[in-house]
Amino acid sequence: xxxxSPLASIQRxxxxxxxxxxxxxxxxxxxxxxxxxxxxxxxxxxTNPSATLNLSIYPLIFPxxxxxxxxxxxxxxxxxxxIMSTYSKQVELAGMGDTDYITARISLSLASVDxxxxxxxxxxxxxxxxxxxxxxxxxxxxxxxFRNITVDGSKLLLNGAPLKLAGVSRHEQYPAPTGRTLxxxxxxxxxxxxxxxxxxxxxxxxxxxxxxxxxxDRLGLGCWEETPxxxxxxxxxxxxxxxxxxxxxxxxxxxxxxxxxxxxFWGACNEPWAQGPLYEYLDESQAFLNKYDPSRLxxxxxxxxxxxxxxxxxxxxxxxxxxxxxxxxxxxxYYGEIAKDRKSTRLNSSHRIRYR
Numbered sequence: 001x002x003x004x005s006p007l008a009s010i011q012r013x014x015x016x017x018x019x020x021x022x023x024x025x026x027x028x029x030x031x032x033x034x035x036x037x038x039x040x041x042x043x044x045x046x047t048n049p050s051a052t053l054n055l056s057i058y059p060l061i062f063p064x065x066x067x068x069x070x071x072x073x074x075x076x077x078x079x080x081x082x083i084m085s086t087y088s089k090q091v092e093l094a095g096m097g098d099t100d101y102i103t104a105r106i107s108l109s110l111a112s113v114d115x116x117x118x119x120x121x122x123x124x125x126x127x128x129x130x131x132x133x134x135x136x137x138x139x140x141x142x143x144x145x146f147r148n149i150t151v152d153g154s155k156l157l158l159n160g161a162p163l164k165l166a167g168v169s170r171h172e173q174y175p176a177p178t179g180r181t182l183x184x185x186x187x188x189x190x191x192x193x194x195x196x197x198x199x200x201x202x203x204x205x206x207x208x209x210x211x212x213x214x215x216x217d218r219l220g221l222g223c224w225e226e227t228p229x230x231x232x233x234x235x236x237x238x239x240x241x242x243x244x245x246x247x248x249x250x251x252x253x254x255x256x257x258x259x260x261x262x263x264x265f266w267g268a269c270n271e272p273w274a275q276g277p278l279y280e281y282l283d284e285s286q287a288f289l290n291k292y293d294p295s296r297l298x299x300x301x302x303x304x305x306x307x308x309x310x311x312x313x314x315x316x317x318x319x320x321x322x323x324x325x326x327x328x329x330x331x332x333x334y335y336g337e338i339a340k341d342r343k344s345t346r347l348n349s350s351h352r353i354r355y356r
Contacts, residue, residue, distance in 0.1 A: 006136060006137075006138045007041040007045055007046065007132075007136065008038060008039060008040055008041055008051065008093050008130060008132060008136075008138060009038070009039045009130075009138045009140075010036060010037070010038055010039075010128050010130055010138055010139070010140035011037040011038065011039050011101070011140075012036070012037045012140075012142075012255075013034060013035070013036050013126055013128060013140055013142045013259070014034070014035040014036075014255075014258050014259065015032060015033075015034050015035075015126055015142070015144045015258075015259050016032060016033045016034075016035070016258075016295065017030055017031070017032055017146050017147070017148065017295060018031045018032060018033060019031040020115070020146065020148055020159070022115070022159060022160060025115070025117075025158075025159045025160050025161035026114065026115060026117075026120065026159075027112060027113060027114045027115060028112070028113070028115070029109070029110060029111055029112065029113070030109075030110040030113045030146045031107075031108075031109055031110075032107070032108050032110065032146070033105055033106070033107050033108075034055060034105070034106045034107075034108065034126060035103060035104070035105050036053070036103065036104045036105075036106070036128060036140075037101055037102075037103055038053075038091065038093070038101065038102050038103070038104065038130060039100055039101055040093040040094060040095045040100050040101065040102060041093060041100075042100070043094075046093060046132065046133060047133060048132075048133045049092050049093040049094050049132075050090060050091075050092060050093075050132070050133075051090070051091050051092070051093050051130055051131060051132035052088060052089075052090060052091075052130070052131050052132075053088070053089045053090070053091050053104060053128060053129070053130050054086050054087070054088050054089075054128065054129045054130075054131075055086065055087045055088075055089075055106055055126070055127070055128050055129075056082050056084070056086045056087075056126075056127050057082060057083050057084050057110070057124050057125070057126050057127070058077040058078050058079055058081065058082050058083070058124065058125045058127065059077070059078045059081060059083065059114075059122070059123075059124055059125075060073065060076050060077060060078070060123040060124060060125050060143065061076055061078050062076050062218055065188070065192070068188070068215065068218045068219070069184055069185065069188045069215070071184075071211070071214075073125055073141050073142070073143045073214075074125060074127065074141040076125075077125035077127065077141070083110060083112070083113060083124065084108065084110060087106055087108065089104060089106060091104055091130075093132060110146075113146050115145070115146050115147050115148075115159045116145030116146060116147040116217070116220075116261040116262075117147065117158055117159060117220070118158070118163070118200040118201070118220045118221065118222050119200075119220065120220070121145065121217060121218060121219065121220030121261075121262075122145060122146075123143055123144070123145045123217055123218065123261075124143075124144055124145060124146070125141050125142070125143060126141070126142050126143075126144055126259075127139065127140070127141045128140045128141075142259050143214060143217060143259065144259040144260075144261065145217060145261030145262075146261070147159055147261045148160065148295075149163075149264045149295070149296060149297060150297075151297065151316045151317065156317075158264075165200060165201045165222065166198070166199055166200060166201070167194065167199040167200060167201035167202045167203065167221075167222075168194055168197075168199055168202050168203075169202070169203045169204075169205070170190060170194065170202045170203070170204055171204070171205075172187075172204065172206075172208050172209065172212070174186065182209070184211055187208075187209060187211055187212050187215060188211075188215050191212070191215050191216060191219055191221055192219065194221060195219050195220070195221055199221070200220070200221065200222055201221060201222035201223055201224070201264070202216075202221060202222075202223050202224070203223065203224040203226070203267070203301075204223070204224065204225060204226060205226050205230060205267070205270045205301065206226055206227075206228045206230070207225055207226070207227070207228065207252075207253050207256070207257075208225070210256060210257065213225070213257050213260040213262060213263060214260070216260070216262035216263075217260055217261055217262045220262075221262060222262055222263075222264045223262050223263055223264065223265075224263075224264070224265040224266075224267050224299070225253060225257060225263050225265075225266060225267065226266070226267030226268070226269070226270060226301070227246070227249040227250065227253060227266075227267065227268060227269065228249065229246070229249065229268065229269035229270070229272075229281075230269060230270035230271060230272075231270065231271055231272070231273070232269065232272050232273070232274060232278075233272075233273045233274050234273075234274040234275070234276065234277045234278070236274075237272070237274050237277035237278055237280070237281050238277050240281070241277070241280070241281065241284075246281060246284070246285065247284075247288065250285065250288050250289070250292075253266075254266070254289070254292060254293050255292075258293060263296060264296060264297065265296060265297050265298070265299055265317070265319075266289060266293070266296050266297070266298045266299075267298075267299060267300060267301060267319075268281070268282055268285045268298055268299070268300040269281070269300045269301070270300070270301045270321075271301055271302065271303050271321060272300070272302070272309075272311070273306075275308070275309070275310070278309075278311055279310065279311060282298075282300065282311055282314070282315070283314065285298060286298055286314070286315070297316055297317050298315060298316075298317075299312075299315060299317045299318075299319040300315075300319065301319055301320070301321045302319070302320050302321065303320070303321055303323075304320035304321060304322045304323070304324075322337070324336075324337025325337040
């Protein structure tokens with residue numbers, strides 16, 4: 001079935017939390033920017049290019065697992081209780097430069113919002129409506145939540161409160177014949193099973209299907225999303241930088257999932273066997289994130305026995321992969337092996353996060 005696109009359309013909405021004020025770590029104010037990208041008609045298609053852009057934000061309520069698995073976010077918006085009055089802005093539907101697109105930024109001060117956390121995964125629907133001559137219009141809705149993740153010394157803080165993470169590593173793969181072609185239900189089932197263990201986060205060592213992070217938002221599972229940069233040696237890093245593929249990885253991953261509050265960490269790579277070129281890659285990756293998404297922490301997964309690896313030196317978190325008790329050391333003595341590894345990993349200035 002084919003559908004005709006409207007002459008103008010909202011292509012994306014990016015929501016960024018710039019600042020917040022809270023006395024209880026659960027709710028408070030939020031200073032946000034909402035960035036919209038709008039595709040415009042070709043020159044001459046409209047008699048009057050003036051258009052009205054309306055923006056509203058509503059709490060999301062998911063009453064059961066069926067609703068939590070839904071792609072139709074807007075159906076679960078609490079339209080009777082908006083957290084702000086509808087914001088209106090006039091825009092001109094004339095593309096910038098040689099493009100057919102314009103951008104619009106709306107800065108808002110929200111007096112009272114409920115923050116997203118692993119215990120209280122409060123979410124909101126940010127809904128935009130674009131209308132122009134002849135009663136034509138287009139609508140766009142995105143799910144998001146407001147939260148702040150940072151480090152204070154050796155403490156990990158979520159909305160200013162200490163956060164302890166306990167979770168698992170997950171792969172987006174089932175036995176044959178499913179392979180990596182998981183259904184939405186299978187994605188949700190995996191995360192629901194993780195949630196049922198009392199875990200509050202999971203890590204994937206490559207970018208997962210977008211619905212996975214939407215589900216994580218709704219279940220209150222923090223997560224780590226990682227670029228597909230794994231097991232690279234120095235030659236691989238040199239080749240990747242020469243071809244400029246790493247920036248493409250970051251652009252595709254970050255802007256795909258920018259609105260997902262459950263993503264607390266961006267992972268730069270998995271178990272690299274390199275030094276100098278790795279450190280250059282990490283510095284460039286951090287510079288990219290500082291520019292486009294400073295709201296998350298960046299780490300990388302290092303083999304815990306690689307004591308020569310100094311990649312954590314300029315990062316705020318230390319995240320070694322620990323295999324003691326599984327592949328080496330005393331098999332089955334997970335906690336004893338982790339304790340030994342903790343003593344040998346002498347990076348006390350960073351917050352350590354381990355997963356199995």
